[in-house]
Amino acid sequence: MKTLVEAINDGLHAELERDERTLVMGEDVGRSGGVFRVTAGLQERFGAERCVDTPLAEAGLLGTAVGLCMTGWRPIVEMQYDAFSYPSLDQLITHVGRYRWRSGGRMGMPLTIRMPYGGGVRAPELHEDSPEAYYVHTPGIKVAIPSTPADAKGLLAAAVRDPDPVVILEPKVLYRADREEVPEGDHVVPLGQARTVREGDDATIVAYGAMVRVAEAAAELLEHEGTSVHVLDLRTLRPLDRAGMLGAIRRTGRLVVVQEAPRTAGFAAEVAAIAAEEAMLDLQAPIERVTGYDVAFPYWRLEDVYLPSSERVAAAVRRTLEY
Amino acid sequence: MKTLVEAINDGLHAELERDERTLVMGEDVGRSGGVFRVTAGLQERFGAERCVDTPLAEAGLLGTAVGLCMTGWRPIVEMQYDAFSYPSLDQLITHVGRYRWRSGGRMGMPLTIRMPYGGGVRAPELHEDSPEAYYVHTPGIKVAIPSTPADAKGLLAAAVRDPDPVVILEPKVLYRADREEVPEGDHVVPLGQARTVREGDDATIVAYGAMVRVAEAAAELLEHEGTSVHVLDLRTLRPLDRAGMLGAIRRTGRLVVVQEAPRTAGFAAEVAAIAAEEAMLDLQAPIERVTGYDVAFPYWRLEDVYLPSSERVAAAVRRTLEY
Amino acid sequence: MSTLETNERELRRVIGDGAGVPDEEVAGLTDDDLLRLYGGMVLMRVFDERAVVYQRQGRIGTYAIYWGHEAIQVGTHHALDPATDWVFPSYRESAIGLLRGMDPATVLAWWRGHPAGWWCPAEFRLGGVSVPIASQVPHAVGAAWGMKARGESGCAVAFFGDGATSEGAFHEGINFAAVMDAPAVLMCSNNGWAISTPYERQSRAVALADKAAGYGIPGVRVDGGDVLAVHAAVRDAVARARAGDGPTLVEAVHYRIAPHGTADDPGLYRDETVAQAARANECVVRFEGYLRRRGLLDDAGVEQARAAVVERIKAGMKEVEQLPPPDPALVFDTTYAEPPADLLRQRDEALAALSGAVA
Amino acid sequence: MSTLETNERELRRVIGDGAGVPDEEVAGLTDDDLLRLYGGMVLMRVFDERAVVYQRQGRIGTYAIYWGHEAIQVGTHHALDPATDWVFPSYRESAIGLLRGMDPATVLAWWRGHPAGWWCPAEFRLGGVSVPIASQVPHAVGAAWGMKARGESGCAVAFFGDGATSEGAFHEGINFAAVMDAPAVLMCSNNGWAISTPYERQSRAVALADKAAGYGIPGVRVDGGDVLAVHAAVRDAVARARAGDGPTLVEAVHYRIAPHGTADDPGLYRDETVAQAARANECVVRFEGYLRRRGLLDDAGVEQARAAVVERIKAGMKEVEQLPPPDPALVFDTTYAEPPADLLRQRDEALAALSGAVA
Numbered sequence A, B: 001m002k003t004l005v006e007a008i009n010d011g012l013h014a015e016l017e018r019d020e021r022t023l024v025m026g027e028d029v030g031r032s033g034g035v036f037r038v039t040a041g042l043q044e045r046f047g048a049e050r051c052v053d054t055p056l057a058e059a060g061l062l063g064t065a066v067g068l069c070m071t072g073w074r075p076i077v078e079m080q081y082d083a084f085s086y087p088s089l090d091q092l093i094t095h096v097g098r099y100r101w102r103s104g105g106r107m108g109m110p111l112t113i114r115m116p117y118g119g120g121v122r123a124p125e126l127h128e129d130s131p132e133a134y135y136v137h138t139p140g141i142k143v144a145i146p147s148t149p150a151d152a153k154g155l156l157a158a159a160v161r162d163p164d165p166v167v168i169l170e171p172k173v174l175y176r177a178d179r180e181e182v183p184e185g186d187h188v189v190p191l192g193q194a195r196t197v198r199e200g201d202d203a204t205i206v207a208y209g210a211m212v213r214v215a216e217a218a219a220e221l222l223e224h225e226g227t228s229v230h231v232l233d234l235r236t237l238r239p240l241d242r243a244g245m246l247g248a249i250r251r252t253g254r255l256v257v258v259q260e261a262p263r264t265a266g267f268a269a270e271v272a273a274i275a276a277e278e279a280m281l282d283l284q285a286p287i288e289r290v291t292g293y294d295v296a297f298p299y300w301r302l303e304d305v306y307l308p309s310s311e312r313v314a315a316a317v318r319r320t321l322e323y
Numbered sequence C, D: 001m002s003t004l005e006t007n008e009r010e011l012r013r014v015i016g017d018g019a020g021v022p023d024e025e026v027a028g029l030t031d032d033d034l035l036r037l038y039g040g041m042v043l044m045r046v047f048d049e050r051a052v053v054y055q056r057q058g059r060i061g062t063y064a065i066y067w068g069h070e071a072i073q074v075g076t077h078h079a080l081d082p083a084t085d086w087v088f089p090s091y092r093e094s095a096i097g098l099l100r101g102m103d104p105a106t107v108l109a110w111w112r113g114h115p116a117g118w119w120c121p122a123e124f125r126l127g128g129v130s131v132p133i134a135s136q137v138p139h140a141v142g143a144a145w146g147m148k149a150r151g152e153s154g155c156a157v158a159f160f161g162d163g164a165t166s167e168g169a170f171h172e173g174i175n176f177a178a179v180m181d182a183p184a185v186l187m188c189s190n191n192g193w194a195i196s197t198p199y200e201r202q203s204r205a206v207a208l209a210d211k212a213a214g215y216g217i218p219g220v221r222v223d224g225g226d227v228l229a230v231h232a233a234v235r236d237a238v239a240r241a242r243a244g245d246g247p248t249l250v251e252a253v254h255y256r257i258a259p260h261g262t263a264d265d266p267g268l269y270r271d272e273t274v275a276q277a278a279r280a281n282e283c284v285v286r287f288e289g290y291l292r293r294r295g296l297l298d299d300a301g302v303e304q305a306r307a308a309v310v311e312r313i314k315a316g317m318k319e320v321e322q323l324p325p326p327d328p329a330l331v332f333d334t335t336y337a338e339p340p341a342d343l344l345r346q347r348d349e350a351l352a353a354l355s356g357a358v359a
């Protein structure tokens, strides 16, 4: 039984063990084991060369990781928090996502960027952002967002072994939320496979990350009202399990998409657009998006106003049913 | 009769004339008048204090603009090219879009960020990006994208006078595409009002920036086939003219959204999502998105493969009609 | 080489050790000034002590302790004119507004995640608490440039740490300051640590002040535990700025005697005996020694100084706790001067969903 | 202060002026080496001349002229071992691959916007042409660090300009190099201009080499028009790197005698008489003078050297023009090792839409 943090830590140990070309780099990942202790024990086990405390510079972190890839390494880069990855967006967009293309497909960037992600932790400003839209809109980048300890380990393994750059967003509110069985040893969850969280027939909720728990809670609320809700966890936004997603949508003909990030041009819009392109005839009610709002993430006394709640999601499902 | 470049240059002269708190800052905007000559003549006319050649540092540009706002200035910042604005995304997301909120609504950032935008100009890599999704997804930011010389001047005036930060993306392929009447003197196009480019009854194309011309060309192709196409130019992505947009969509019940940027989680997805939320019953066919692809913008010998063409748009319209 | 020079150059120091090292004086500082400086030190110290207690009691959230950083903040503050000069703090200087008359309740509300912690930078010429490391440096430079461009006499100070000097924002900001000849003071609090990262992993420079030459501006090193040395160095830098001679990089060298913040456990990554040793000689104690040796302070004076502020801070905490739950509408009404129509729709949606009730 | 020192320190120089200033020698360079260096200079020069012609003829797109920058590229190249050392060029060094055996057609294809301009960095240990200013600096540092961490002997060189030193990426990269003790050479081509922006608007530093002390690494200044001085300086820096002594910042000082690029009109922003004067003394002419004075070169030799390369480049241009139109599928097949399913759908959509025909 492991928490999400322990599962990632386990996975990092496994990957560094498995492939000596891997290394972990980031601010405070070494001596202290990371501000969330996700990298605890790695430096003792693999040495300061493979678990590297770097200077405080995110663009430098990602930019040097590009050079490390060129000389045969497979860096696993930690950004200390979601919002502190922004200084590295330039390297991500102009080089990490483009180098394979720039080399005619020959020079890959087999790196992994992982970071604590999202809100609900009652922290000061800029410690609760959900930046997945910036990442998934960027060509050349893959994006994975686990919602369980087992998936966290499995998606990490898939990301580290992937020949292309993968951003893993780790819902920090779930870091220690609870423990669950995590397969020992080699455990890979292939990128691009959604997970059916619960089966249902009346409406479908598509979610990812911490919003999966919110969707489940909403489904339970609705169950007491006799409504059977299908809940799908996308797990990876790119590659996207389009077939699995459309199947889940067609199954019920009613779609609610949940996203914690601000609404405009977020990933929920992409899900809704795909449904409107390909499942239009199957839809029996307008699509509903339940999202964060188009505002700066609030000071935490107000964060519950911002964060999608099971009540908000349940209400959206009811609207699609009463339509 | 003015080109789009001349119209913006005219507008910049007008705004600097009108309000002495404004200043233009950027790389090469002064002595040389900008790599596209958009700021030509400003330094001679208003002096080096109000048309400032800065060091080569985009985060420094936007970060110092924040301080200038606090001391009463209204900076107009030029990013030399779309893709060279990426180093400033951190300042944009963490400060420019958040300072009013951080000050309880009291400290606004009345700055304008303008940049040449988009492809079709046969340039080396990273000179043809379409980054609007990064901007419009960011809370606190407004985004305007002119498609005509007159709108370029009018939207610039609205942006410079706006109490909040506005990003203006100037389709560089249209910079000198052709000349048109541009109102002399004071000309303001309020943010949040879409423009009906042509009226039609069979299908609606929603576009912005250089894609408006592509949509028009498609509409002309289709006219010869007896299809009457309604074309809407959004002009601003935030604030969005939602009513105008939904009206145009309901009018025909068939929607094609055109965007040059890569598809996933681009603004076309937002348009489609809004339609699927609010105009579902009015839609008589699946929504079609015609967009750039989820790849790095190609070397220019291949850019026509990437860029939405009037043929691709026309084909999408036909699909919605034949559905 | 300048590195050697800088290295050999003693840290600027005014306060002696009461034994071999003699006390010196800062020209122009009266006894009243000295006591005012002391008052500021105590105000900052007591706030920090109380804030740590409140965090433990769960009355505020995680908190960035600044124990031992008071000399840098107070010495700098007293070299500035609050009527003209701007200050741009990092989270480490979250409470520096107190020195400019800000209500302790405001700072406590910030750490409590309550909108009452919002302030308008124009009110105290004080930037918001900057969370992204070094990102406030260009803000200070822009403010300094902006005042100069309008012919005003003000200058701007940016506070940042040793770790911040690794960020591009520091570099771009200080270079802008140099090129624009901006009346800015770049105050680097070199406490030897960036969370768990020691100075050697942050920079190979013998001294961070050595960076100044690379921007063509003066760089000075002072003892960051010596409020008078900090004050004198900043006063000189401010004078240069007002005289139109541009920016100065000030490196205040000291040691982070506290954990990074209330969530940090230094035992994981450093030998705490070093910190313990440094605590014995922390900046408030040192300044008290100086004042006692000058006959300006005694035990009673120390007591009075603390008593004068402790109640204010306790009252501030109570004040914050008695605030009604914040109005959910604030989430929507503060991001734009006029919320776009779509945001107003989201507002209605949210307020309806909440039907007023927020935890 | 180091600034003064640096300022007083003469630029490192080897080539005299044939009059008052005597020629010197670089220890260890044989006559053959000198002629090899010359061959590289001519190869680079002729390519640049032809590229400008091709741009005017519309056979390639806009082009970044490097006239006068050959000494920096050739002097550096000859101090490296292509079998172990990496090079990270900016657009200004787009053709430096020629010195490592890259086909001129590849570089011309790049400027023609043709995928034949793609190369794999591993092939020549040569990074892609970096368009975002300074963004390649951390790449070089990461490569250097990566080789060292694996116990390899290679080093990495990053080329960048004076304007690039204002970017955060330069700062973060060079600081990583210093802290990681990476075997990197940071080669700054200070040609006095960043498009229309003169050095004074870019930096207030007396010398960009003064930045080195701020990172705790050596900084040297050389005459960027003197291929032998550049070579000697880089050779020393490479030796330090291989010996495990870490990175070096090399500032090669010269003057941009050409427009920024084929689309640039310097008449708009600078007095071209300065450039004209500098042209009389440009780096190839200077090196020819040195070789002639040593009796290693005569008019015939100059002619032969040019003739030896000009046909190669002309052939390269023809080769590129004879390439079939690029395969549209390349747009979709090069971004990922395995395109995600959604991208394959887009690919089919696009190829269908095109039915093969692309302008």
Ligand SMILES: Cc1ncc(C[n+]2csc(CCOP(=O)(O)OP(=O)(O)O)c2C)c(N)n1
Pocket (backbone or CB within 6 Å): A027, A056, A080, A084, A087, C092, C131, C132, C133, C160, C161, C162, C163, C164, C165, C189, C191, C193, C194, C195, C256, C260
């Ligand atoms: C851009 C960014 N990256 C990372 C962090 C996380 N973080 C918070 S404090 C800190 C260390 C800062 O060290 P230093 O600059 O020396 O200041 P000090 O805390 O010692 O006062 C880090 C890495 C951040 N806040 N911003």
Ligand SMILES: Cc1ncc(C[n+]2csc(CCOP(=O)(O)OP(=O)(O)O)c2C)c(N)n1
Pocket (backbone or CB within 6 Å): B027, B056, B058, B080, B084, B087, D092, D131, D132, D133, D160, D161, D162, D163, D164, D165, D189, D191, D193, D194, D195, D256, D260
């Ligand atoms: C991040 C970024 N910003 C702006 C540009 C546009 N640009 C291209 S070249 C150039 C000037 C570069 O000057 P310098 O570094 O001195 O190199 P040089 O051209 O003189 O060799 C600029 C601003 C860019 N390519 N990248």
Ligand SMILES: [Mg+2]
Pocket (backbone or CB within 6 Å): C161, C162, C163, C189, C190, C191, C192, C193, C194, C195
């Ligand atoms: Mg520190």
Ligand SMILES: [Mg+2]
Pocket (backbone or CB within 6 Å): D161, D162, D163, D189, D190, D191, D192, D193, D194, D195
């Ligand atoms: Mg230059």
